[in-house]
Structures are given as C-alpha cells and as structure tokens.
Amino acid sequence: MDHPTRRGVLAGAIAVAAATATGGTARAAARTPTLWREFTATPYTHPQIPYVGRAGARTGARRFPRRERTFDIRHYGYGASPDGTSDAAPAINRALAAAGESGGGTVLIPPGTHRVDDVIRIAHDHVTLRGAGSARTTLLATRNLTELIGPYGSRYGGDKSSWSWAGGLIWLCPEVRWDALTAAIRAKDWPFEGWTGNKRDEWETLTSVAPAHRGSWSVKVADASRLRKGDLVLLRLADDADHTLLQHMAGGGPGPAAYTWDDKTKLTSYVPYEWPVRIAAVDRAKRRVTFERPLPLDVRPEWDPRLTTHARELTGSGVEALTLEAVETPQSPHLLDKGHNGVTFQCAYDCWADDVVVRHVDNGFGLVGASACTLRRTRVAGRGSHHPYFCREGSHDNLIEDFAIEERTTPAPAGTQLHGINVEGLSSHNVWSRGRMEMGTFDSHRGMPFANVRTDITVDNNGRHGGDASAGPLFGARFTHWNIRVTNERAGLMKIDGLAPYSATVGLNTVREFDQIDVPDFTGDLHARVELYGTTDAVRPRNLYEAQRDLHH
16 A cells, blocks of 8 residues: 655655744755864864765775676576566575676566565675566565574573564575574574674684774784785774773763663673774785774774684675565564564675665664675665664664655554664664655664764654663764754654764754653763754755765765
8 A cells, every 4th residue: 555645745844844944934044064164174083973984885886896797597497477476586596606606796587576485695795686676576575584494582581583683585694604693593592693603703813903093094913914905804892891992982981981881781792892894905014904994993902902804704795676575464563573574784795785675574674793885775665664774783884875764554563663774782884864764763772883874864753762771872972963854843863962972963953852762871961062953954065974975085
C-alpha cells in the first residue's frame, strides 16, 4: 500500500517551518556560522566538529571501481524467464563465487522478480552484484536468518535475538570470517562480530606507535619493516584502569572524569578501540607511517598503542541496482527479530551499495565491524523496520548519502520498536547526508559513539533511541547536526547541546521538548555549541560533509 501524499505533507511541513523561522518569509538569508570559519582554520582538530571529509569508500570517491568481466546468473543453472517460481539463490551464489575465484567481476541479474531461498553471499574481493535497476530487478527473499542459519542469542545474556542487529539476506563479508561467524552461531557460542575474530584474538602486533595528536596524518613507529603502502592495518588503543581512553572519547574534563565507568560492563567490553585504516606511505628511514585519513583520537603511551593485523577484510565489492523484498510478515516484538534483514556489510572496507531498496525487512542496511563503505541512493520501505539503518561494533568512516526511510505501510504492532539511523559501540566518523526520513530518529544507541555527522536531512522525528544502560553514554564528543529539518518539531535527539559533550547543532528549525526519553550522561558544562537555531536551510555550507570533502579534494 502506497502513501502518495506523504512527500507532499513533508514538503509542506518544511515550508511552514521555513516561513515560521523567517517571520513568514520563504527562507532566511543564507548565513555562514562562526563554527564553519573556525573549522576551516583547524579542520582536523576542531573541538566540536569532526573531520569527515574522507568518509566513504576510497576516501569518498564519486565512482566505484568495477571489474569489466561479467557473469550472468542464467549461465549458472538459472532459467532465462524469471517469474518468481524457482529459487535463484544457488545460481546467484555460484556466479558470485566464480567471479571471486577469477579475481573479480560483475554478476548480472536480469529484470524481473527472482525468488531467493538462501542468503546471498558476497564473500570475495572486487565482486559486484548488479541488477537492472531497483525498479526493475527484485529479489524476493522467502526465508529469514533464524531459518537459514539458526537462532542467534546475545553474548550479553537474556533471551534477545541478535538478528535484531546483525546479519543480512544479502551479506557482504569475507568468506573465512562468515564461515567462522555462522559456525559459532550454530554452536551457540555467541561471537564478537568485529575485526579481530569471534574471541577478539585474531590479531598480532606489527609495531608499537609513538605518541601523536588527534588530527595527525602520520605516526612514528618502532619498526616499519612489516608495513607496506596500501596495507590495511588496525590502530589499537586499549583503555587503562582509570578509563582515560573513554574519557578522551567523551572530550575529557570534569564531566567525563566524574562519570562512573566501571559498572558499564557492555561499554568496557567494546574496548580496545580498533580503527582500520589503509597506509598511504611509509618512510622506513624515519620510521614514519602516513595514513589515508587523520587520526580519530590522540595516541598516548598509557593506552598501549599498536598497529596490528586483523581478520581478513572484504574490499572493492558492492551491490547495485536492485530491490531486496522479504515476504511480508508482521514486525516482531522488540529484540525478537527473526532476521528478515536487508543488506549488511561486515569486516568490509572500501565496499558499497548503490541504488538498492529493501522492503518489508526487520532491519534494513547494516554496518557491523565495517569501515570506509558508502551506501548511496538506498531506501527502506514497506511494513516498518526495527533498525532501518544500523552502524555498530566499531564501524568507522562510513558514508550514507541520498538515503530514505519511508513511512510504514501497515500500523506498528504492539510491543515493537522503531529507531532510525542508528550508531553505537564506539563507532566514529560516520556520516548520514541528504536524507529523507518519513519516520524514525537519530538513534545514538549508547556504547558511546563519537565524532559522527548528520547533515542535510528532513526527519519526521517519531522514533526512540535504544541501548542497554550498561552500554554507557549515548554520545561521545564531536557529534554534529548540520542543516536538519524536523517536520514534527520534536526536539529529542535533534537539538543535542544539552545531551552531547563538545557537540554542534547548526541550522536546525525551532523544536519543542515532548515525548522525550533522552537525558544527559555527563554533569557540568558540556561545551556544546548552537548556531542558526530556528532557521531552515539558512546555514552555509548547506551540507557539512560535502563542504569538508571539497576543502582538500
């Protein structure tokens, strides 16, 4: 069931907000805030605004790399007349494996509706799964992840289903990592899901790292002999007994120093902080390593800083030009999702989705231990989702742009929950840009994510944040909301100067406090900044990410 008037309603609400903000005129005059002028003077070390100008695959490249060799699924045992009556999953997965084993290529799915009864796995580098367009090619997913892989409990206990925040019916994950994850799930040995394996023990030290400041592009190392240009490494920062690393992520000062960290057991399980980054240059004589992005945090001796190895990443792969539609079932009660999930990237770096729609899913697009990925022209539609977009388990430097969350087509069943664009678990330097959210919210899901940006987004703010109390703060330092249009004027999680430390709220229309559940985690002065409050589309630059990207590209 479509809602053809919904966009018109949103557009009208935006126009009303603009007129209200300007005393009845169409728009406020464009204005450049002091914060932007400050940022351009110190782009890598600004106290409130993070540098995200290189977020996304290949540091924000506009074009995705695609291998010329093509693989048509009709050559892998699938009939030439797709009508949704036969299972296309075996042929698609055979073609994806063949492309990977040959060094990469593009697997083509013709127009039509193609039934898939299994997970579609992109498990090799430089492999693209491409339909004929999201309006022309549909994969109809008939089964959920509980049926296909098994029940997935939480490593933190309770009766929750981890399919509520993990896994996808299109799953981009390196083969060895996927095999280990699914084996652990079937054995009910609930795994960690990130860069260093199920037990977080699949790494070894490459070298120790000398002290450096946040925003530095290079570091001095003890031994550069095992480091090569183009390598992907992890910067590993462990916390100390006084939790000074966590305090640093929150901006430091009296508030974080007074916060009780020791009982936040889920949060403390998230450290060490692991930041994947590709090496741009190595000077062996000076033992200096330059990265493709600046340091997200200080590097201090008390945090035992190291460059390490990690589980094998997936790189250079993507999914494009198709719709993934799950069979329509009622949304499950909160945290009991069966896993009718959309597209998930896991242990992926420099990967992407482009022109992809998911419909009738429990959870839409996932970034789980994934970094430097781009989701462009994606949309979540249908009966309503728990997490339309989720970003967790130490996911960094991702770009979600030109995205949409459509209004649900059926009423929400009792006992369900709606979040929105989620970020949690120490995830940092992620960007949501040019979005249309007909439902949901800016969900910071505890686990103290930090230095994330939401910019140029229209939102009907009717969702709620989630997160266990043991996961600690909703916000770390340097969250920025820039040019946000809230159509229902609900303040929660939009105007964040009373919630997030060292944050910036710039170019937000007038909002009101109602139906709030968010409260500040830190006491005292949060050092948060607000500019151009009560305006609509008046702030210049209009899009913070694009302006940062254009500074140095």
